[in-house]
Amino acid sequence: MKEQRKRMLDRSILKHAIRDSFMKLNPMLMMKNPVMFVVEIGTLVVLLMLLFPGYFGADKEMSFNLAVFVILLFTLLFANFAEALAEGRGKAQAASLKKSKQDTQANKLVGNDIQVVSSTELRKGDIVLVSQGEMIPGDGEVIEGLASVDESAITGESAPVIKESGGDFCSVTGGTRVVSDRIKVRITAEPGETFIDKMISLVEGAQRQKTPNEIALNTLLISLTIIFLIVVVTLAPIARHFNIDLPVPVLISLLVxxxxxxxxxxxxxxxIAGMDRVTQFNVLAMSGKAVEASGDINTMILDKTGTITFGNRMASEFVPVGxxxxxxxxxxAAMSSMKDETPEGRSVLELMRKQEYTSQEYTLDESLAAGGAFIEFKAETRMSGLDLADGRKVRKGAVDSVRQWIISQNGRVPADLEEKANQVASEGGTPLAVALDDRIYGIIYLKDTVKPGMKERFDQLREMGIRTIMCTGDNPLTAATIAREAGVDDxxxxxxxEDKIAVIRREQEQGKLVAMTGDGTNDAPALAQADVGLAMNSGTVAAKEAANMVDLDSDPSKIIEVVAIGKQLLMTRGALTTFSIANDVAKYFAIIPAMFMLAIPQMGALNVMGLGSPLSAILSALIFNAVIIPLLIPLAMKGVKYKPMSSDRLLGRNLLIYGLGGMVVPFVGIKAIDLLVHLWI
Known part of the structure; x- marks a missing residue:
């Protein structure tokens, strides 16, 4: 996908865009854009006058009519070219994705046997084995094993990612390749409904649906078109009243x-280009509405781990209590982690080995663990552990959760537990309490660090008027320390x-739009509730299905850039609308005086540009109207440069640049064109 960005304007895309510009002249397609459809009708009328001049009484105006027809035709082609170019970029990305989608052989497990089948024969629920060097035949979840997976076909990143059973990094995508080890995968999507299939359909620009903001603006443009159509129609009898002859091509030129x-x-x-920019950023938006909504976000909910901090919380110290x-x-602590395959669990055993706790007094009775039942971590209990083979129970988890568990076991909470837990938390670490049956033995000190530059990014969000809220399972002291260091608002x-959902609903009840990121199944309800939910591609299927955006790079902090892209989309649309309307003011001063000043000399006072003649004024305004569209295509494709600032400052800046600039540019442009046209006439 990164290579595709470099070829965004290569010859093949331009060639197809030029071809599609003519194909889009089809009236059935043009009707989707009412403003340009009116221009097309005017173009056809002028063409008929050229083909049958005697019937329309236009024998003496052939050269003028030909000039008007050519200019109007190019106006249509330039507008179609802009849309075709934006669509072409999406189609090029889709073509790249289609290359990664291929029929592969799959090692399907049938009972205890392995059956080699085509990937197209796999169904949801089937289990396959994928070894080193093999392609993953379909979307699924790792249910056994751990492997490095090359996802460059999807993300463009050459570095492989680790996929393992359990947790939030078990999701795999069809078309990616296992580069080491072996995994067992349960297929979670039917053929034709895979993630790549969804990506291909979504990045196709032609299939993009209009967003609510775009529909509203389109309605406004249609209303203005109808109003000016009525104005132009009524000008004909008014002109006749003043004995002014206004040929049909002149009226069409005025209307356009x-x-x-x-x-x-x-x-x-x-x-289309706005959605394309999100896709270029390796974020898959499920709809244009999601991209647009991200530009209006007021509140951002962020997980601490992996978003604000690096997320690799590792055991760094054992702190005894009581x-x-x-x-x-x-x-x-080590016994509680014997069957814990999470990075935190493995780090406990690693710390034990690193600090050389290998003497007899630290020897683990592995038979107790092997015969015991592993208790998985759950968001509700916030603990994990083992029910040992001899009946004893060992637990590891959040201090308050372990404390409540001990109390439920009629145990006693050590007097120094709170003090030592607070000390760890005040240093920005995460304390995990370790307990056996009715006794707490101490604390595992987990360390995590805030990502560089996060404070500055949150300052930028604050300038944009966006409030940031960090959600974490850590205790209040740890959370407060990280929040203060990162610079979040709350x-x-x-x-x-359920707390995340409660926060989102509370903000939404105040009329705010909320964005959040997540990757786990437990994040799915909140992702669905948020106005903009960004799921990680490495996360679970449930999270990706609940969200309206998926980050292919699995970088949770990317939500900040997504919001900036959304704001850039809204700002680009607003800026070019302002520029377009301001343009029209200059065209009024060019074409209206030209139509009437021969019969009404007083109208000459409005000819502030000093245009050469009525004919050259009309053609100059019409030529400028056609030329300005291709000149603005790069801006429409790239987007107006966005700088974080308040809404008032942003409005003032855009009015100055695109409002005032939109009036000055056409005055200069039309005058320059008139000098050339007047010489030709």
Missing amino acids: CLIPTTIGGLLSAIG GVEKAELVKW FVAESKP
Whole structure:
């Protein structure tokens, strides 16, 4: 996909865009853009006058009519080219994705046997084995094993990612390749409904649906077109009253210059290019509405782990409590992690080995663990552990959760537990309590660090008027320390899935739009509730299905860039609309005086540009109207440069640049064109 960005304007895309510009002249297609459809009708009328001049009494106006026809035709082609170019970029990305979608052989498990079948024969629920060097035959979840997977066909990144059973990094995508080890995968999608299939259909620009904001603006443009159509029609009898002859091509020229053709020709391209920019950023938007909504976000909910911090919380110290010997704490901390395959669980055993706790007093009775039942971590309990073979129970988890568990076991909470947990939390670490049956043995000190530059990024969001809320399962002290270091506006400590939903609903009840990121199944309800939900591609199927955006790079902090892209889309549309309407003001001063000043000399006072003649004024305004569209195509494709600032400052800046500039540019442009046209006439 990164290579595709470099070829975004290569010859093949331009060639297809030019061809599609003519194909889109089909009236059935043009009707989707009412403003340009009116221009097309005017073009056809002038063409008929050229083909049958005697019937229309236009024998003496052939050269003028030909010039008007050519200019109007190019106006249509330029507008179609803008849309075709935007669509072509999406289609090029889709073509690249289609190459990665291929029929592969799959090792399907049937009972205890392996059956080699085509990937197209796999169905939801089938289980396949994928070994080193083999392609993953379909979307699924790893149910056994751990492997490095090359996802470059999807993300464009050459570095492989680790996929493992359990947790939030078990989701795999069909068309990616296993580069080491072996995994067992359960297929989660039917053929034709895979993630790549969805990506292909979504990046096809031609299949993009209009967003609510775009529909509203389109309605406004149609209303203006109808109003000016009525104005032009009524001008004919008014002109006859003053004995002024206004040929049909002149009236059509006036209509084309009065209606908002500039923004009408670029509106669809702006929307398509906006979604394309998100796709280029390796974020898959499920709809244009999601991209647009991201530009209006007021509140952003972010997980601490992996978003604000690096997320690799690792055990760094064992802290005994209640007079327990360190050897005992290490023993039961390690025992609680014997079957814990999470990075945190593995780090406990790694710390034990690293600090050389290998003497007899630290020896683990592996038979107790092997015969025991593993208790998985759950968001509701916030604990994990083992029910040992001899009946004893060892637990590891959040301090408050373990404390409540001990109390439920009629145990006693050590007096120094709170103090030592607070000390770990105040240093920005995460304390995990370790308990056996009715006794707490101590704390595992987990360390995590804030990503560089996060504070500055949150400052930018604050300038944009966006409030940031950090959600974390950590205790309030740890959460407060990280929140202060990162610079977020608020935080929710010891949060559960229902707490995230509660925060989102509370903000939405105040009329705010909310964005959040997530990757786990427990994040799915909140992702669905949020106005903009960004799921990680490495996350679970449930999270990706609940969200309206998927980050192919699995970078949770990318939500910040997504919001900026959304704001850029809205700002580009607003800026070019402002520029288009301001353009029309200059065209009024060019074409209206030209039509009437021969019969009404006083109208000459409005000819502030000093245009050469009525004929050259009309043609100059019409030529400028056509030329400005291709000149604005790069801006529509790239988007107006966005800088974080308040809404008032942003409005003032855009009015100055695109409002005032939109009036000055056509005055200069039309005058320059008139000098050339007047010489030709």
